[in-house]
Amino acid sequence: MQFEHLGASPRIHPEAVIAPTAVISGDVTIGAGCQVLHGAVITAEGGPITLGDNVIVMENALVRATATNSVHIGSHVLVGPMTSISGATIADEVFLATGTRVFNGARIGEHSEVRINAVVHLRTVLPPESVVPIGWVAVGDPAQLLPPERHDEIWALQHELDFPGYVFGLDRDTPDLMIQLAERYGASLARHRDDRRID
Structure with a gap:
């Protein structure tokens, strides 16, 4: 399923294969030889998404761009099942x-591996040929x-990255943080009411 969102429509190379149950929404460019499998969602929420050539986006993966952080995925990348990418390069x-x-x-960076259930955190930079082990967390710039189980160390690094401020523009110490976050984010997502299916 393909949707026009915020006036932009997906641009899909004729040699790409998109499963009928995948969702491609907004300012998305998909290169030659790409495969987007069942249940995958690629949604440009105000910023563009670009997939190079021969990218495989497997079942139920989510790729989301924001107005602040676009998504660029290079060529010959495998995005595994149930993987989530938000505003990353x-x-x-x-x-x-x-x-x-x-x-x-x-x-x-190129030739890197992020293994099963691992996390690359907000504003983290992994150099080329990095490996994040199964279930581990990469955090910081340069990445640690x-x-x-080393949650306290992760939190110390993560706290400085300011997730609510960077992603939602809200101070973590706001007394009604979740109320403001849900209402602001909900209003932004409500822009999908005007989407138009184009396939």
């Missing part, structure tokens, strides 16, 4: 295994790789 020949999470402003 992925270089060529990167492997993102099942269930990985890549957050806003992150950059992953930590197992999830």
Whole structure:
């Protein structure tokens, strides 16, 4: 399914294959030889998304751009099932295994691997040929790789990256943070009411 969103329509190379249950919305460019499998969602929420050539986006993966952070995925990249990419830059020949999470402003260098259920956090920079082990967290610039049981160290680094401020423009100490966040984000997402299906 393809949708025009905010006046922009997907541009899909004729050699790309898009499953009938995948959703492609807005300012999305998909290169030659790409495969987007069932249940995948590629949605440009105000910023563009570009997939190079021969990118595979597997079942139920989510690729989302924001007005602040576009998405660029290089060529010969595999985006595993149930992986989530939000506002990040992925270089060529990167492997993102099942269930990985890549957050806003992150950059992953070429020939890197992010293994099953690993996280590349907000504004984290992974140099080329990095490996994030299964279930581990990459955080910071330059990235530090930590197992999830080292939560206090992860939080110390993550706190400085200011997720609510960077992603939602809200101060973490706001007393009604979740009320403001949900109402502001909900208003932004409501722009989908005017989407138009084009396929």
